[in-house]
Amino acid sequence: MSMTDTAVRRRQGSARRRVLDAAGTLFYAEGIHAVGVDRVIAEAAVAKATFYHHFPSKDDLVGAYLQEQSDQVRGVTLPTGDTPEEQILSVFDAIGEYTCGPGFRGCAFVNAAAEYPDPRHPVRRVIAAHREWFHGVLRDLLTAAGRPDAVRTAAMLVVLRDGLVVRGDLDHPADSETRALVREAVTRVLA
Amino acid sequence: MSMTDTAVRRRQGSARRRVLDAAGTLFYAEGIHAVGVDRVIAEAAVAKATFYHHFPSKDDLVGAYLQEQSDQVRGVTLPTGDTPEEQILSVFDAIGEYTCGPGFRGCAFVNAAAEYPDPRHPVRRVIAAHREWFHGVLRDLLTAAGRPDAVRTAAMLVVLRDGLVVRGDLDHPADSETRALVREAVTRVLA
């Protein structure tokens, strides 16, 4: 006799995993307040009690969702290139490509912040931590490049990144134009 | 005998006006989905029937809210300075100041877009129109400055603007640092 459906699902991934996957897709694509817990539960094929066992409240799920986004971005952001300048360029090339890809809907953190105004809210803290991490990455690369104004230049590059992400969501830019714009913008900022 | 309260309110502004004011404050400060029609009605001191007379649905109010934001920004964005370059700088100086002011909560359009994913939604169209207007302003100034790459440079400046606005909301930057950063960034982009 074959395994039950439940057993199969257990092997393929825990309920918590499925909930996080569903939340990632739905929250990012449609917004957080627009997606109810019931929708997440249905998409994840999970019982309500199980959901509230793993995430005591919806806000906990939102926090976990953003933390996972942060972890993922940190894992993917691996500068390539010989010099620090090339490495910075590689990071922004990836951003340019990403923001023109299908299904791009802006920055998960910026979008979430729009729905969580209170800077002291846990969700906002995850966002702030992620932004500090990214600023640190750029600052370290700039320092390695021997720049005395690494902090300010890093801030400028973060501004560039945020602007590119908004543009990718709202202006439907072409891939090729974006590639050129990114390289020119980074070059000018680093000039 | 003195005028009734109703008469006073009539003189001070129509119900529609009060609704738009309340919506502007609440939507911007707390987000759109987070603010119910009942809250807007209470804040505006307006009857529900009156509200739905002026705005057949909440989405209509959201559209009017953003349209008003757009009109206001267009009215305020008056470049000052002798040369086109100075005028561009003046526009960005104002942005830098604005994004460090009290109560700043990011760009009303970017924030609204986070809650309205569908690009064909009327709300998104208002946003797109506003962005095209701003890009046009910059493009015209750059053209007047005799630049051949006005369109692309304008796109880069829009990116800069969006990034500055995100920064103002999420990074709580100091006024002075922002002033310096803005001038340096604009200078480098126009270099």
Added chain:
DNA sequence: CCGATGGTAGACAGATCTGTCTGGTATTGT
């Protein structure tokens, strides 16, 4: 074999959301 663990299904409560409707009042143009 059996208890602990983690999962399923779904009813339920209470709040809140959008939108409608009734009925009354005040102002205004003619």
Added chain:
DNA sequence: ACAATACCAGACAGATCTGTCTACCATCGG
């Protein structure tokens, strides 16, 4: 003077939201 217009107060319907609770099932370590 009077009809039209705009507004007010608030009940109501129906949907949806978060979160709780009961009751049952399957797997696994000891």
